[in-house]
Amino acid sequence: MEISEIIQRGETKYVEFKSWVKANKKELMNILTNEAVGFANTDGGIILVGVEDDGEITGCDDYDEQNIIESIYDKTIPKLFTDIDVIRFAGKDILKIVIEKSPEIVATSKGVVYKRLGKNTKPFYPSEYISNNIKGFKGDYSAKVIEPTTKDDIDFTEVERLKLKIQSRDKDSTLYQSDNITFLKDLRLIDVIGDKIQLTVAGLLFIGTKEAIAKYMPQAEIIILTYNDGHTEYNKRLELKMPLIQSVDRIQQFFEDRNGIKNIQMGLFKLEVQDYPINVFQEALLNAISHRDYESNSSIFVKFYPNEIIIENPGSFPTGVNSSNIITHPSSPRNKLIAETLQRLKYVQRSGQGVDIIFKDMLSLGKSAPEYNLYSEAVSLTLRSSLEDIEFLKFITKEEENNGExxxxxxxxxxxxxxxxxxxxxxxxxxxxxxxxxxxxxxxxxxxxxxxxxxxxxxxxxxTHRVYENLDDNIEYTKDKDFDEIQAKTMIIDYLNKNGSITRSDVERLCGFSSTSSKRILQRLRDAEIIDLEGKARASYYRLK
CATH class of the missing domain: 1.10.10.10 (Winged helix-like DNA-binding domain superfamily/Winged helix DNA-binding domain)
Structure with missing residues (x-):
């Protein structure tokens, strides 16, 4: 994201502005340390020094980047490493301090701990330390080990369920043939040191008992709400506090029971179009599970309205992702181990795919594009069931039948x-x-x-002219007909000057015309004595007169 766009959006959970020219430099070093600690204990972020709270660019002068880096390093426990980039913007220098999320709790050298709450940095108290009991790999919260957990927190009935999923869905896998502990270890759902067995966050969510989930991660729930037409209050609420696969299967069944079908006549056959393609809903749900912030106390909400489904997910987009690049931006799931486990269970075809499927399938079925909305601490996705362009649906279906997807x-x-x-x-x-x-x-x-x-x-x-005919778009067909035919005549003559001869099928490919339109254009050129027909039947071709 460009620096201008970051500044324009203002301070967020991931961005803090600090003045250089108006601050006491010694006090500023303490403030920068506090902010850095807050970002490190949350999801990481950046501090822009030289930008006022209202976004005014006042810049920095007489600064020492190395001194700032060392000051933050010396004033934090454990030592916090930061990077500083000097950005020239609006004729002034801005210092961009980048702080990565820490795998363990960071405090100032005075023993004070901070955490980012929205766009503010607040004190972080021991009773709130989720990470006190969790250790693991930096950057993937779902791979971290929950230290107090034991073998007793594993639901082995759920383990057998996972094995059956893999056995039935992946014929090449031998993973399900292992004993339960080896199976879970291979999936990295548990950590085994000697006789001690502990669950990772992903392990707790996939194969933990309901009691263990409620104890260690009570926020890991999915709530289903249903609404009647014209009502703003839900008429049904279902809270799912159970292992993930149980939740996914139950939600999928709930969705399929409500998913309607419309029949669209296409020539001699009828095309069945679901209100929501099953794979689109599944990808949207699994994306929410893989990307949600499990340190947030909020839940995933799946809201069923008469004509739309809204999925609300705790946690904002990953850094660098926004609504203008969400289709093509490389996937970086917040919870990589959860995403990989869903892939091993064949709930998703490949890790990193999903948003492109959602866009392609919704648009190709003549429905409106998926709508993503970003909030300070959440992301929502809206899918709409209505068929807004039946002609486009018919056109895409016919073209894909003839030419592939x-x-x-x-x-x-x-x-x-x-x-x-x-x-x-x-x-x-x-x-x-x-x-x-x-x-x-x-x-x-x-x-x-x-x-x-x-x-x-x-x-x-x-x-092309052919497409307008297929779309039955009489207004555009008539509007562009004369233009297309004049252009086609020029293209045909140019082609003949270069190649000597042309067939009717050549004209179809060259001009984008149907067989009927191509015949008509060629006949008009013959009537005008511009070209001659030579040969017969399939061997016929045209030359300049």
């Missing part, structure tokens, strides 16, 4: 052209969330291989 980038671009008639190279990159070079490649592929798009002008594209 479109990519998510292609679907996003085609959807935009359907709604806006034309698209520029820059807009294609924006809607597909890819680079301009990648967008150019996708556009060229759609032009050359799928006979879908054609250039209207330099770096500007539109549907």
């Amino acid at each position: 479109f990519s998510v980038s292609e679907i996003c671009i085609l959807k935009y052209v359907k709604s806006n008639k034309t698209i520029t190279l820059g807009k294609a990159a924006e809607v597909a969330q890819i680079t301009s070079q990648s967008a150019a490649n996708v556009l060229n592929k759609l032009c050359q291989k799928r006979n879908i798009l054609q250039r209207e002008a330099k770096n500007k594209y539109m549907f």
Whole structure:
């Protein structure tokens, strides 16, 4: 994210502004240490020195980066390492101090502990230390070991459930053949040292007893709410405080019981379109489970409305991810071990996939795009059931039957052209969330291989004549018919000047026309005595007169 955008958004859980010019430098070192401790004990973040609370850029002068790094290091226990970047912005220097999340509790050298709460840094008291009982790998909370847990906290009925899942879903796996302890150790759901068995956070969530989950991670629950049409108060509430696979299977069944189907007539057959594709809902739910902040006291909420589903998830997007790059940004699940375990259990096809599936399948079914909303401490995803573009659904279904599946980038671009008639190279990159070079490649592929798009002008594209016919878009068909045919005549003559001859199928590929339109254009060129027909039947071709 650019520094201008960070400043424009203001202070958040991950961003703090501090003045350099208005501060006492000795006192500022103490303040920076406190802020760094707060970030280290939460989810990491950055301090921008030289920016006022209201976002005004006042800059820094006569600073010593090394001195600041050493000051924070000397004033923290355990010692906290930070990085400082000097950014020149608006003609002034801004110091960007980067603090990583610490795998253990950090205090100031005076013994004071802080934690980030929203956009403020607050004292952090021992009774709140979740991490006191947890040790493990930096960066993956779900892989950390919960020290007080023992073998008695394992629900071995749930262990057998996991084994059966792997046996039935992964024919190549031999993992389920191991004894229970080896099985759990291989999945990294437990840590074994001598005779001592302890559960990781992921282990507690997947195979912990309900009593152990309630004791060590009472916040790890999923709440289902249902609403009637026109009502703002829910009419049913279901709280799931149980191992994850039990919760997922129960929610999936609840979803399938409510998921409706619409029949869309396509020629001689009917296409069944679900209100919500099953794989889309599953990916959305599993993403919430993999990305939620398990240190937050909030729960995952799944809200079922008559025409939409909203999934609310504690914890904001990972650093660098926002609504404008969520499709293509490399996945970085907050809880990597949970994500990997779901993959081993074949609940997801591959780690890191999900958002692209959600966008592609919703748009290709003629539904509105998934809507992500970011809040200070949560993310929500809205899926809508209504069919807003049946013609687009029919068009994509027919094209994929003939030419194979479109990519998510292609679907996003085609959807935009359907709604806006034309698209520029820059807009294609924006809607597909890819680079301009990648967008150019996708556009060229759609032009050359799928006979879908054609250039209207330099770096500007539109549907071909054939597509408008398939879409039954009479207004656009009539509007562009004359333009297309004039352009086609020029293209055919240019082709003949270069190649000598052309067939009707060549014209279809060259101009993006149907067989009927191609015949009509060629006949008009013959009537105008511009070309001659030679050969017969399938061996026929055309030359300039």
